[in-house]
């Protein structure tokens with residue numbers, strides 16, 4: 001498993017911009033990312049709902065199902081596991097996840113090139 | 118082989134049932150069926166006849182249709198009476214002279230009301246109660262009358278009295294016998310029934326023998342009684358029993374019983390070959406059966422015999438359970454205790470006005486009969502014990518004693534019933550059949566109804582059928598699971614109660630005390646709705662915001678491409694030209710697709726997240742407020758133009774619609790709620806398809822409840838009539854809050870009503886008679902909601918912190934590039950998938 005220290009990080013917003021239990025959306029190199037803070041833990045996944053191709057996931061309700069922390073798409077209500085991006089209703093579908101951290105009052109996302117490297 | 122010709126004389130309830138049985142038969146194509154009716158329409162539901170006075174139409178009552186008969190190859194002749202049977206030629210002849218040959222003849226001529234031979238009985242306002250035409254006559258006569266008398270205090274007589282009372286008459290019941298319902302009830306039961314009915318304003322006169330009807334002094338007629346007393350009345354309704362309609366058989370030498378009725382054997386054959394009789398005209402074993410269920414059994418038996426089967430009619434249980442003038446009454450088996458040596462137990466509660474008696478065999482092992490007045494909960498169990506000859510429990514009195522712990526412990530559960538137990542007598546459905554349906558996957562009473570037909574006749578068996586279903590589900594290990602979701606082992610109703618009683622103000626508090634985990638997209642919005650119904654906090658308060666569905670969170674409706682629609686409130690559909698212009702301007706500024714909705718207002722589509730506050734700022738400045746098109750809450754109150762402009766309008770429907778919309782706007786409920794208000798019975802506002810429908814009449818407002826358009830349309834039930842403005846609002850307050858309390862998650866009022874134990878009558882008891890003693894609470898809860906209303910959008914645009922939530926991106930002012938519009942009919946619309954692909958390709962080539 002890769003160590004978070006290996007990435008180069010881009011700061012996307014203030015810590016205060018990500019409230020608890022309510023998603024927000026950020027742009028990272030043209031990609032739309034949904035960011036959540038749940039019980040103190042940060043998650044970042046693609047904001048695009050693979051079923052409708054629309055950027056709505058940051059606006060879904062978060063919670064847990066069978067022990068997994070999930071977001072429900074607000075359009076047709078499929079659930080995506082925030083940890084790994086898998087979809088509970090359809091195992092052939094998943095969404096991209098992004099490494100995320102909080103540092104010096106900022107929310108930071110790992111930059112794609114660094115991940116690829 | 119040529120087809121057999123079957124002629125059915127009479128197309129009443131049983132004649133139709135017979136035909137239906139033939140149609141359903143596997144060898145249906147071997148028969149040609151033709152039916153004659155002297156009535157102007159095909160079979161209708163006579164049992165539900167009285168609902169005609171509550172607003173049902175002849176169409177609502179129909180049991181079949183001309184279309185169905187045509188499709189099924191059944192010929193029918195209406196308005197033509199069969200007057201002759203030429204049994205030597207196997208032919209019938211009708212009044213119009215038509216002749217029809219038969220291979221088999223089925224007489225289903227029913228019965229006619231008996232009118233005692235009293236001098237003066239043949240006057241214009243002396244009527245009977247049997248057909249739709251009779252009801253039309255009664256309605257017409259009632260319009261010209263103030264006082265009405267029903268002759269006969271039996272089952273039908275009391276039903277007729279109820280009808281007359283609903284028509285606004287002062288009602289008297291004149292009965293020859295010393296008590297009411299002498300056939301079904303014993304003395305104790307009859308006495309209590311009399312007391313209860315008298316207290317409802319119907320005057321009862323027993324042991325009265327009418328001698329003559331002459332002109333009255335105060336009223337139209339005077340009835341002189343044998344004992345010298347008299348009674349004045351404007352109209353008289355005879356309901357002194359029925360007589361089998363056996364005139365045809367009588368004239369053509371078919372055997373008739375001593376006191377009338379066409380004699381039949383166990384196969385429903387008459388004394389003449391190839392001629393059958395079924396229903397109320399048939400006399401079996403010296404008995405006439407004046408109920409529909411035995412008639413249906415006869416129809417089945419005759420159909421079976423004609424098509425080579427061997428089913429037999431072996432008598433029928435005449436137990437009855439009904440509600441007369443709002444009083445529950447039931448009679449089972451030997452209700453009078455006529456069996457030699459029988460013993461009885463009586464329970465009487467003079468305070469709650471309950472009378473129960475069971476009649477048991479000499480050795481106390483079997484139940485022979487029962488009478489229940491005021492509380493008929495035990496009916497199902499008792500009736501089955503009686504019919505099936507089941508053994509009585511150790512202390513039989515427990516069957517009628519109220520249980521001390523308040524539970525239903527005294528009544529033996531449905532588990533005690535054998536599989537053969539008949540649950541639905543209208544459609545002859547046994548407990549076993551219901552259990553089979555459950556095993557085949559039925560999970561709701563709706564499933565049971567469509568699989569077995571149980572409960573779709575008089576409806577009286579629904580409660581029992583539900584118990585059987587639930588018990589079978591439990592046995593199959595299907596937990597009758599009513600948990601909201603994995604986080605809460607409670608129903609919505611229970612959670613509502615918990616929130617109220619424990620004054621819980623946030624989801625975190627609720628889940629910590631009564632649930633587990635983080636919650637999900639089922640329980641969070643449900644809890645948000647409950648919290649809002651109870652405390653009416655601002656929905657975007659920090660602790661509530663994350664609970665809301667995206668629509669509630671952004672206070673707009675998300676569309677297929679992730680943009681939102683905006684629907685400002687246009688109360689009652691009334692809008693000033695200035696406001697119309699303002700809407701147009703906003704739509705133009707933000708390039709929004711504009712459409713008139715089905716709810717009499719205007720929807721602006723295609724707004725992006727960050728545009729919502731800007732749009733709302735302009736709308737609020739123009740005097741608009743939020744329309745809650747996104748909420749499980751009051752949507753629209755549709756109105757018609759009403760008395761202000763319309764030449765037919767009798768009350769100001771627009772004014773009332775606006776008043777109602779303003780009162781209930783913002784009320785969060787288990788599901789959305791829609792109203793309609795029409796200015797007269799032409800019903801241009803389609804109020805009867807709404808959760809709450811209000812229709813103006815000359816006597817005030819009529820209130821209809823629990824209608825639905827949508828996926829499964831349901832006509833609203835007539836709840837109350839002649840209401841003034843204040844009473845109307847009081848009833849609606851109570852109704853809505855009762856629904857908010859008890860409705861299930863996402864359950865519209867229509868489905869809620871269909872699942873409400875006791876149905877419409879129960880709802881009336883709660884809302885009108887305050888049976889549960891909660892009306893004051895319901896009203897004050899509503900007052901709290903009404904008093905704390907705020908336009909959520911106004912609150913939001915005034916709070917910079919909340920406005921941040923509407924940013925599309927936390928780190929950029931760019932627009933969402935997945936949102937692409939194209940133009941159609943001069944407005945925007947979301948691009949289709951193909952168009953999107955083209956768009957992406959073209960932008961990519963531009964970039965390259």
Ligand code: SRM
Nearest residue numbers: 674682713714715716717718746752825826827828829865
């Ligand atoms: C906009 C409108 C259609 C239109 O262009 O006319 C509409 C649009 C939607 N309706 Fe509707 N309904 C609209 C009038 C109706 C009506 C007619 C009426 O109200 O008189 C009905 C039938 C009447 C009734 O509800 O009994 C209606 C029955 C439904 C149903 C079925 C409800 C049911 O119990 O069967 C749904 C689905 C649901 O609520 O679960 C629904 C759901 C929806 C949703 C919310 C579906 C969704 O989740 O996207 C649509 C989005 C609304 C929006 O603004 O984006 N809509 N919908 C109408 C808005 C009226 C308004 O001014 O607020």
Ligand SMILES: Cc1cc2nc3c(=O)[nH]c(=O)nc-3n(C[C@H](O)[C@H](O)[C@H](O)COP(=O)(O)OP(=O)(O)OC[C@H]3O[C@@H](n4cnc5c(N)ncnc54)[C@H](O)[C@@H]3O)c2cc1C
Nearest residue numbers: 127129130131132154155163198199226227396397408409
């Ligand atoms: C107000 C009311 C309430 C009732 N409530 C209940 C209840 O709660 N429960 C219950 O079980 N029962 C109830 N009944 C009784 C129930 O309606 C009857 O048992 C049932 O209708 C009998 O069906 P049938 O087909 O035998 O007779 P009907 O339904 O009367 O049908 C007979 C038809 O034959 C026609 N006909 C007669 N002679 C001729 C002819 N020579 N040529 C052509 N047509 C002819 C008649 O016009 C009629 O249309 C009620 C009855 C009434 C009037």
Ligand code: SF4
Nearest residue numbers: 757763766796800801
């Ligand atoms: S319902 Fe009656 S009052 Fe209203 S518009 Fe129609 S006809 Fe006129």
Ligand code: FES
Nearest residue numbers: 541543574575576
């Ligand atoms: S008993 Fe009448 S519907 Fe079942």
